[in-house]
Amino acid sequence: QVQLVESGGGLVQAGGSLRLSCAASGLTFSMYPMGWFRQAPGKEREFVARIRRSATSTYYADSVEGRFTISRDNAKNTVYLQMNNLVPEDTAVYYCATEKTPYGLRTEDYGYWGQGTQVTVSS
Numbered sequence: 001q002v003q004l005v006e007s008g009g010g011l012v013q014a015g016g017s018l019r020l021s022c023a024a025s026g027l028t029f030s031m032y033p034m035g036w037f038r039q040a041p042g043k044e045r046e047f048v049a050r051i052r053r054s055a056t057s058t059y060y061a062d063s064v065e066g067r068f069t070i071s072r073d074n075a076k077n078t079v080y081l082q083m084n085n086l087v088p089e090d091t092a093v094y095y096c097a098t099e100k101t102p103y104g105l106r107t108e109d110y111g112y113w114g115q116g117t118q119v120t121v122s123s
Contacts (some may be wrong), residue, residue, distance in 0.1 A: 001026045001119055002025070002026040002027045002098075002112045003024070003025045003026055003114075004022055004023070004024050004096050004097070004098070004112055004113060005022065005023045005024075005025075005099075005115070006020060006021065006022045006094060006114045006115065006116055006117040007020070007021050007022075007023070007111050007117055008020040008021050008096065008117060008118070009093075009094060009117030009118045009119045010118075010120070011120045011122065012086055012119075012120070012121055012122070012123070013084060013088055013120065014088060014121055014123050015032065015085060015086065016121070017066035017074060017082070017083060017084045017085075017086065018046055018083045018086065018088050018119060019080060019081070019082050019083070019119060020036070020080065020081040020083065020094055020096075020119075021038055021078055021079075021080055022034070022036075022078060022079045022080070022081075022096030022114055023076075023077060023078050024077045024078070024079070024098075025077065026077050027112070029074060029077040029078075030053060030054075030074040031049060031053060032053065032075060032098040032099060033051065033053055033063055033098075033099035033102070034050065034051055034070075034072060034079040034096060034097070034098060034099065035047065035048070035049065035050040035051075035096070035097050035098075035099055035104075035110055036037070036049045036050070036070060036079075036081045036094060036095070036096055036097075037046040037094070037095045037096075037097060037107065037110070038090075038092035038093065038094045038095065038119075039092055039093050039094040039095070039116075040089075043092075044094070046061065046105050047068040047106070048060070048061050048064055048081070048094070049056045049061065049064065049068055049081060050070065050104075050105075051070045051071065051079065051104075053074075054074075055071065055072050055074075055102050058070050059103075064083075064088075064090075067083065067084050067085045067086075068081060068082065068083050068084070069081070069082040069084075070082075074101075079096055081094065081096075083119070086119075086121045087121060088121045088122070088123045089121075090119060091119060091120050091121050092118075092119060092123050093116040093117065093118050093119075094116060094118075094119055095113055095114055095115075095116045096113075096114045097110035097111070097112060097113045097114070098110060098111050098112040099111075
């Protein structure tokens with residue numbers, strides 16, 4: 001049974017930082033490119049970042065480029081999202097997911113999903 005469990009969310013002031021983690025089990029983690037998405041209230045789920053299996057390549061949404069960093073530790077079956085210089089517009093539930101369509105940016109390009117972790121940025 002595949003499980004993705006996000007953690008690390010919380011309440012932070014604008015300009016602050018958070019580090020999200022996503023622990024995977026029930027799959028060969030190193031074989032999966034991984035992605036982070038987020039969903040704000042009343043909005044569709046949107047792509048944030050992705051990372052290749054060997055972490056040799058990453059890609060970010062324009063809205064987070066230069067502020068967020070995705071990384072992974074295949075030995076720990078974990079993918080991370082370091083979020084710096086947070087702004088209120090980053091407030092959302094953040095989800096990790098396994099990529100099933102190479103270089104996909106849409107939710108349908110991803111297969112297994114976690115339950116999400118709430119990030120709230122106050123102004």
